[in-house]
Amino acid sequence: MKHLLIYINKLREFAGFKLYVNLVGMTLISFLEGIGIFLLVPALGLIGIFHLDTSGIPFVSYLVEPLQAVPERARLSVLLGGFILLIAGQALMQRKQTNLNLEIQHGFIRYLRVDIYKGLLQADWAFFLRNRRSDFTHVMTNELMRVSMSTYLALRLITTLLFTAVQIGFALWLSVQLTAMVLICGLAVALYSSKFIKRSKSIGDETSELAQNYIGGMTDHFNGMKDIKSNMTEAQHLTWFRALCEKMETNLVQFGKTQSASQYVYKVASAVLISLFVFLSLEVFHIPAEKLVLIIVIFSRLWPKFSTLQANWEQIAQSLPAFKSLADLQRDCAQARELDDLDRVPQGSRVRMKQGIECRGIHYRYDAGGSAYALRNINLSIPVNSMTAIVGKSGAGKSTLIDILIGLIKPEEGEVLVDGESLAHDDGFSLRRSVSYVSQDPFLFHASIRENLLIASPEASEEQMWEALEFAASAEFVRNLPLGLDAVLGDRGVRLSGGERQRIVLARAILRKPAILILDEATSALDSENEAKIQAALDRLKGRTTIVVIAHRLSTIRNADQVLVLENGQVIQRGGFQQLSADTKGTFSKLLEFQAGVHA
Numbered sequence: 001m002k003h004l005l006i007y008i009n010k011l012r013e014f015a016g017f018k019l020y021v022n023l024v025g026m027t028l029i030s031f032l033e034g035i036g037i038f039l040l041v042p043a044l045g046l047i048g049i050f051h052l053d054t055s056g057i058p059f060v061s062y063l064v065e066p067l068q069a070v071p072e073r074a075r076l077s078v079l080l081g082g083f084i085l086l087i088a089g090q091a092l093m094q095r096k097q098t099n100l101n102l103e104i105q106h107g108f109i110r111y112l113r114v115d116i117y118k119g120l121l122q123a124d125w126a127f128f129l130r131n132r133r134s135d136f137t138h139v140m141t142n143e144l145m146r147v148s149m150s151t152y153l154a155l156r157l158i159t160t161l162l163f164t165a166v167q168i169g170f171a172l173w174l175s176v177q178l179t180a181m182v183l184i185c186g187l188a189v190a191l192y193s194s195k196f197i198k199r200s201k202s203i204g205d206e207t208s209e210l211a212q213n214y215i216g217g218m219t220d221h222f223n224g225m226k227d228i229k230s231n232m233t234e235a236q237h238l239t240w241f242r243a244l245c246e247k248m249e250t251n252l253v254q255f256g257k258t259q260s261a262s263q264y265v266y267k268v269a270s271a272v273l274i275s276l277f278v279f280l281s282l283e284v285f286h287i288p289a290e291k292l293v294l295i296i297v298i299f300s301r302l303w304p305k306f307s308t309l310q311a312n313w314e315q316i317a318q319s320l321p322a323f324k325s326l327a328d329l330q331r332d333c334a335q336a337r338e339l340d341d342l343d344r345v346p347q348g349s350r351v352r353m354k355q356g357i358e359c360r361g362i363h364y365r366y367d368a369g370g371s372a373y374a375l376r377n378i379n380l381s382i383p384v385n386s387m388t389a390i391v392g393k394s395g396a397g398k399s400t401l402i403d404i405l406i407g408l409i410k411p412e413e414g415e416v417l418v419d420g421e422s423l424a425h426d427d428g429f430s431l432r433r434s435v436s437y438v439s440q441d442p443f444l445f446h447a448s449i450r451e452n453l454l455i456a457s458p459e460a461s462e463e464q465m466w467e468a469l470e471f472a473a474s475a476e477f478v479r480n481l482p483l484g485l486d487a488v489l490g491d492r493g494v495r496l497s498g499g500e501r502q503r504i505v506l507a508r509a510i511l512r513k514p515a516i517l518i519l520d521e522a523t524s525a526l527d528s529e530n531e532a533k534i535q536a537a538l539d540r541l542k543g544r545t546t547i548v549v550i551a552h553r554l555s556t557i558r559n560a561d562q563v564l565v566l567e568n569g570q571v572i573q574r575g576g577f578q579q580l581s582a583d584t585k586g587t588f589s590k591l592l593e594f595q596a597g598v599h600a
């Protein structure tokens with residue numbers, strides 16, 4: 001419930017005045033709808049179609065008596081004309097209100113989408129390390145739709161309640177005894193039906209879990225389609241998918257059945273109640289026929305409202321887990337927020353490094369309570385415009401060190417300094433803005449090469465793009481593509497070879513004119529010829545840009561000014577390439593020897 005209130009409040013914040021207009025409109029329409037029928041029966045009686053005495057009925061006689069001033073022959077036409085006007089007015093209001101409804105509902109969905117996406121973008125990298133990506137997709141699609149629909153439904157529920165209260169007021173005016181009796185019966189049915197609400201909530205929990213598994217599974221399967229096809233595990237995946245779909249089907253059918261069961265209870269109760277009601281009115285309370293007709297009219301309109309209230313409430317109860325998922329995600333994003341004002345980021349300043357970057361006493365654990373340190377007491381310096389190579393076995397901590405260097409994750413102990421100054425909050429971003437980072441698993445969008453390049457530097461000219469492609473030894477193959485720069489790459493660049501992908505990503509990194517270029521295994525998929533070309537290009541960059549390279553293939557770092565050897569999260573050796581190769585007892589020369597043996 002707490003979470004439902006949060007989103008009702010958000011809807012109020014988003015829609016403001018429009019929402020109140022809409023709520024009043026909804027109540028008014030229900031009221032007019034009720035009044036039309038409410039007046040028609042006694043009015044027909046008044047003009048002599050029925051023999052009803054309306055003088056004793058409050059409100060009704062007051063409203064329809066002016067009809068008596070109309071000549072008798074014209075009464076029916078005037079009455080029906082008035083009825084048409086009332087309904088037409090109500091239909092017009094309904095149309096306006098439906099349009100306003102649409103605007104508010106879809107606007108609210110857009111508002112939530114942007115709000116959540118913005119929250120995710122503002123969160124730090126550690127947050128993404130802790131969470132499964134497909135869960136974000138799940139929350140932003142299934143759960144968000146359930147939340148926006150049910151928030152709105154909750155507001156409609158309030159207007160239905162209002163309308164119901166007005167109707168009850170009329171009914172009480174007409175007969176306290178009979179109204180009290182109907183209310184007590186209604187309450188008894190509502191109490192009995194509370195089990196349907198509980199059941200809806202637990203079905204909703206399962207709906208959320210199944211939808212989460214569905215999106216998670218789909219994402220994994222489509223990302224791993226090459227593995228599925230090459231290992232021929234299609235049948236196992238189909239079995240998993242079929243079982244999940246069956247559970248989803250059962251879950252939705254169960255919810256539908258719960259709703260129809262509660263509607264059934266209301267329908268049966270309504271028949272029993274009306275019969276009892278008519279019997280008591282005529283046989284016990286001796287209520288006049290015209291009052292009885294009115295009360296029947298009122299309750300025949302009121303009772304469906306009770307069952308609508310029940311159905312809406314079940315729908316909301318079924319969505320409560322979605323409210324919780326959305327609220328939890330927004331809360332977690334807010335707790336992990338590193339960027340306050342997203343719109344400021346692109347215009348932010350870049351660092352002008354004069355001396356270099358330094359790490360002092362850095363410690364880092366992925367699991368804060370655990371004993372495994374990914375980095376332990378790291379002390380190093382990276383001089384400006386030099387080339388530093390970081391080497392070490394798999395799992396030594398190389399990528400973690402890079403993440404700390406560029407401020408993606410914060411060290412548990414120790415600090416990173418730029419030109420001797422600790423990275424204060426905003427300076428951390430100015431450093432990141434000055435870095436071009438090519439990761440082990442570079443990312444290309446399903447768009448043209450041009451769009452992929454421009455995402456890094458929207459202002460770049462055609463000439464600059466070709467220069468960058470030339471640098472990354474990719475100009476030739478791009479020129480040979482039928483559409484050149486406008487060739488579309490496919491999901492994550494799937495239409496290119498691994499080496500071609502790496503070269504495009506490298507070109508994108510260079511196009512940004514970074515102060516610091518970080519290459520994490522960025523040339524691992526290249527053949528010797530293209531790797532040599534990139535080596536030459538990096539050599540030309542030396543002295544103008546600070547370059548940090550992580551490489552398993554040690555031949556690629558021959559020209560590095562400094563080599564840092566990591567093992568178990570610690571720097572165990574440092575020095576120039578030749579110096580470390582000459583130290584025959586050191587780890588570096590052993591790594592070199594091993595690679596020479598492998599490649600011999």
Ligand SMILES: Nc1ncnc2c1ncn2[C@@H]1O[C@H](COP(=O)(O)OP(=O)(O)OP(=O)(O)O)[C@@H](O)[C@H]1O
Nearest residue numbers: 129366367374392393394395396397398399400401
């Ligand atoms: N997201 C993560 N959550 C938990 N532990 C992690 C995570 N990423 C890395 N680690 C652990 O931290 C340690 C250092 O990992 P890191 O990726 O920095 O090594 P690496 O030297 O870059 O390895 P590789 O050469 O294989 O890429 C490893 O023990 C790894 O298992």
